[in-house]
Amino acid sequence: MDKNFNNELVGACIFGQSGGPTSVINASAYGVIKTALEAKCITKVYGAAHGIKGVLDDILYDMGEEEDYELKLLLNTPASELGSCRYKIADPDVDDTDYKRILEIFKKYDVRYFFYNGGNDSMDTCNKISRYMEKVGYECRVMGVPKTIDNDLFGTDHCPGFGSAAKFIATSCMEIGKDTDVYDTEMVTVVEIMGRHAGWLTASAALATEFGDGCGPDLIYLPERDFDLYKFTEDVAQVLKQKHNVLIAVSEGLHYADGTFVSEAKTSGTDGFGHAQLGGLATRLADYIKARLNVKKVRGIELSLLQRSAAHIASVVDIDEAFNAGKVAVESAIAGETGKMVAFERDDSSGLYKCNYTLLSLSSVANYEKKVPLEWITDDGNYVTSDFINYVLPLIQGEPKIPKANSLPRYARLKKVRAKAAE
């Protein structure tokens, strides 16, 4: 391969998006694409359709064919604009079919830079590709760009996507808190929040209570602690003694001590849910409280997909950091780095929040999950401490200026011109 006068590796790059979308994953895409298009040593910028699947299927888009204006709209466009996948790549020592194909495509398009944007599994994919290319002696810089609303990526202070989801959750919980408090009758509302194994998002609901004049959840349950239905019922009864309207935030990943998810637990006599097995977790718990505590009105609410797609209320800090994660990945690769993931380091030494960008070895982050520290959960397990609030508050800051047409969001409209192979 070639190096230019600056001793930079010369060749094309491929960028791919993987895993579940976030409100700002396209901001990272813009960070990668813009920086790569501006880099002299990067000859072509390709976007892979549906992540690594687009590489395997040879469906690549030539990003140089897009209009600048449309590309910039990626900053406020939710979901994965190039398409995503949940493709589990094999261990190259067991089956290297996919890797041979990837190498073939890399050679076909003279690809010397590969940027992959995703969560735990995607960093694993990225790591395996990096090791394979090294093993076969094909020089290619491989960099991971983090994303996940779940905030469970290891080695980084937080993840792009989390701040915006946390902001949507806090705002929605404040609005729900207001709405459920209008009648003077007893009411218990349970809100179910995403996070199968880590409670970061559910914990963020506390922002509504802390900064909304109490207008948020009274009780918060995270999957970091085993769920106890008796204790839960007692907690609710306790709050009902003080106020008639109780709001509860629960993580979808709540589980009993034996590991069974509360949402999936079977009926089992007095310990379980009786016959109230309808609906999701929120409805289940709400119905249980209704039966047990004889509460007049209960409600179960699922915040659902909107948690990861409500770009209209994204955090500017999150958008900026997502963009920078992509930018730093490209810049670092050009500077010679490979096999790394961009990570965030919090620097509040000045008293103000600041995010520094660092690099971590992909092998050190892949497949680990970062959970909410137990000491950030109150002793009685039903709320979070001020340490958590101080952690999350800087991440939701800033109101994005959303490009609109007809008072509705105007998302990026890419041409997606299929790439031609290098000559």
Added chain:
Amino acid sequence: MDKNFNNELVGACIFGQSGGPTSVINASAYGVIKTALEAKCITKVYGAAHGIKGVLDDILYDMGEEEDYELKLLLNTPASELGSCRYKIADPDVDDTDYKRILEIFKKYDVRYFFYNGGNDSMDTCNKISRYMEKVGYECRVMGVPKTIDNDLFGTDHCPGFGSAAKFIATSCMEIGKDTDVYDTEMVTVVEIMGRHAGWLTASAALATEFGDGCGPDLIYLPERDFDLYKFTEDVAQVLKQKHNVLIAVSEGLHYADGTFVSEAKTSGTDGFGHAQLGGLATRLADYIKARLNVKKVRGIELSLLQRSAAHIASVVDIDEAFNAGKVAVESAIAGETGKMVAFERDDSSGLYKCNYTLLSLSSVANYEKKVPLEWITDDGNYVTSDFINYVLPLIQGEPKIPKANSLPRYARLKKVRAKAAE
């Protein structure tokens, strides 16, 4: 009672909120309270706690005690800040207990103006109080201020609250549309939207498709047409032939030809839902499609309470009109009107949308429901026509400047000082 030099009726006023909240019902409250506080002939402005219940229980707040700044925040505060109720008042000819009590309170506080903000039932309450006061010869101007996200109030082009809910629904459907389109596998998503008897809100989901580059529902089902499960399945199969990702908007009030709500229909052989009776309507229909059409991935999403409480994405047109509805009610009452509801008349004779404020007799609006005209639903019953789009588009316009603290909404914080009786 007294008249002043302008021959205006002099006395106190009571304002109350009733029925389900909307994102902008407090904007109407501000319209009433601000205008009344500024009116010379209105000696005191009282807010009733939980609507008519606050009058019956003698729990009134003195609005003159509030800070201007906090009152103004009502423009962007969701839910019913004074509290609401769903109290069904008796027919005065059958039981006049409540009316006697209301008269007693009106006399105690020298109330000569009564403003009531609500939907169909509340206009009925308003009408009955008006007729009773007339009958017993107590001079009191009674005015209704409309509100309902359902948009089903009779005699008005549209209702305050509808435009903001429509905007949240359209934006969310666009975001969901983006999110569900990221994988290259077959997926059917059903979104359940509020509206038990009228499909105005569900129909608004079409805005996402029309203005989001197709990024919205492919199929829309309103309660104005009987639901046919076979036809529905065929419709979905038809769309699946053209694209792998199908988004469907359904009204919570969908019902079969015999009137049974689809969400409540019992298992009944091949016509019904088999054993898939879990969850709400969206999940039910999604599970049915999965079983019938063998679709790999399905999803049911309920937009839930956020439809009426997402003030952060309200329509400025809606906020302004809600404020004006309150203002016009007070001004009209001072000018001598009574027994009327403020209504909206659309004037697009200039080619631009304009809203004129008119008055309707309360007895003509109470208890009627306005539905989506059948000619605004396509012949095959699974989408809306451009007439509907032209109707709804002007109502969602304008981005509100939401007062924030810590990047979260800053809602009004009223002191709610209990009123003292007139001397």
